[in-house]
Amino acid sequence: MKHRFLSKRYWNSKETAMGESGKLTNEYSDLINLSLGDPDLITDERIIDAAMNDAKCGHTHYTDFLGDLELRNEILKYYKDDYNLNYTDDEIMVTTSGCHAMWLVLEAILDDGDEVIIHEPCFTPYPQQIELARGRTVVLETYEEEEFQVNVERLEKLITNRTKALIVNTPNNPTGTCFSEDTINDISFIAKKYDLIIIADDIYTSFSYSEPFIPISSIDGMKERTITIGSFSKNFVMTGWRVGYVVAPDYIIKTIVNINENNVFTAPSVSQRAAIYALRMRKEISNYIVEEYKKRMYYSYKRICNIPNMSTLSPRGSIYLFVNIKKTGLSSTEVCNKLLDEAHILALPGNTFGSCGEGYIRLALTVSIEKLKIAFDRIEKMDIFN
Template sequence: MKHKYIAKRYWNTVASAMGEVGTMMGKYNDIIDLTFGDPDFTTDEIIINAAFEDAKKGHTHYTNFYGDEELRREVCKYYKEDYNIDISVDETFISTSACQGLWLVLETITDDGDEIIIHEPFFTPYPDQIKLTRGIPVYLDTYEEEGFQINVERLENLITNRTKAIVINTPNNPSGARFSDETLYKIAEIAEKYDILVIADDIYGLYTFDSEEKNMPFMNIKGMRERTITVCSASKDFAMTGWRVGYIIAPSYLIDAMEKINENNVFTAPSISQRGMLHAIRNRKLIQPKLYEAFKERVFYSYERICKTKNMSVLPPRGTFYLFPNIKGTGLSSEEVAKKLFEEAHVLVIPGNGFGKSGEGYIRIACTVSVDKIKEAFDRINRMSIFS
């Protein structure tokens, strides 16, 4: 919006693909919303009750500027127990969500004109966050026929003397792709060769469906510890989206710089939310299996329905609770298909081009409603002429 009192850098800012959804919700009273990556589960009572007790005990003040010290120690303990990675407390920082954490990381490392590589399809805030921190987003295409894996030759061709970092998101929102160990090792070789940082967005670490093991943290690759910044959150792995709390793991000199910047932004993450994440991580073996099994059931049910739907196809699920169906068989654009789904079936999805040009010809489905709701959604979809 252009206005003399709005900063000119925001005059051409438009709503993201996710942001536009809110205006559509009230049009029909039977909408099935498959857009938002907000788990429909209420945060587990173990977390709520423990955080409530902590609030009554006085955890209602600012925490340490780096974050609740007990929580930071718990993060270190978690990485040691689950990944055998030794992390020191001074390499951790508690952020006000992973989104704010990613902005903080970019604000810390980006000089004017620095280039940050992001792979398409991407989480919608990435480009604008890079621009907000005076950087230049550089887009790396990925393709369904390659499993949406990063092609290292194409990656290397994008690197210039202004490249500062690459953001990797695996398991990936929106495609659901999970990068192979081979892909990650090749990215590490490129990062070392060109002396660039790797920002690992690990927000969906719980949801890996093609292996019994969790996704390998990028920092665990030899030589990558000193050049990896890991951003994570309680939102998806613990159904805590509304608590707005996450953490960053990085070399201590970067953590110190982030703390100084964050003092001028939000000061500290909410104390109660930090206590909630502490109890979430501490009780993860009780809490997470229920979430994992529920979302796995939904994702694979949706996958089976997609495979039986005319003019729609999708890769087998590998991670996250999203699916990224190919709808090119309809002969329509992503936006046209999303509009038809909304108007004819009253099903809300996000058009794939909202995640970058590599997403054209796809839609994103978030399996964040019950199997019964998903069944009803596909029953409606299968009555549409373009899908029947």
């Protein structure tokens, strides 16, 4: 919207389908919301009780600028225990969510006009986050025929003298793809060859169903050029707590601490206390969450396989299915509009996640199997899928 009192940077900004979906949640009383990745599960009661007790005991103040020391130590222990990665205390900073972490990182590393490569379909905020940090987005398209893996030959052709970084998101939102070990190794080779920074958006690490998650920072020679963004939102169903973190070389951490002093100062203290208990109890808490979503993924996959004009790759990771609807002859937006109007199901069109997402819709499996059954029963009756 153009207005003399608004920054010209925002005159042409548009609301995304993800943002617009929030306005539609009350459209119908029987609406089934499969649009946003906000889990229906509630944060484990043990985490809530422990954080509440800590708040009553006085953990209601600013924390250290790097984050609660106890939480940082738990993050150190987590990377050592689960991935045999050794980090020091000055290589970790706690942030107010993974999105906040991404903005801090981009702000710290980009000069005006620096290029950041993103693989599409991708998490919708990436391009604008890059632009806010005065960078330039370069798109690498991925395709269902290649299981949405990064094609390193096409990647290499996009690299210029201004290429600074590559954002890697696996397990992926929205496609659910988990990059293979070969893909991770190939990306690492390119990063070292061209002296690039890898920003690893590791938000869905628990949701890798067929193969264990491999941090790209664990590849030989990658730790010093990888910035890892973590979050408690999905792995521990803690979206509302707004707590994430950055793991990176100490000079990057020092820089984002200084930037953050002029932004939100510190992440919420009570949320940081909750994150401590989430990590300490991660195996018993996370296992239940992952198994629940795995059941939903495979249930939905089987239902989609039996619906004409719908198809999807078998579940690999994340909490999403990226569904091919090209046989309907309609656009992604048209299909989502019909789902809403005729079946009272809210989903996101694939082109929200990049132009190569056209012909797909994303289903966030954030409701129970009972509700998913109702949703797919409604879909089966729609003319466009028959």
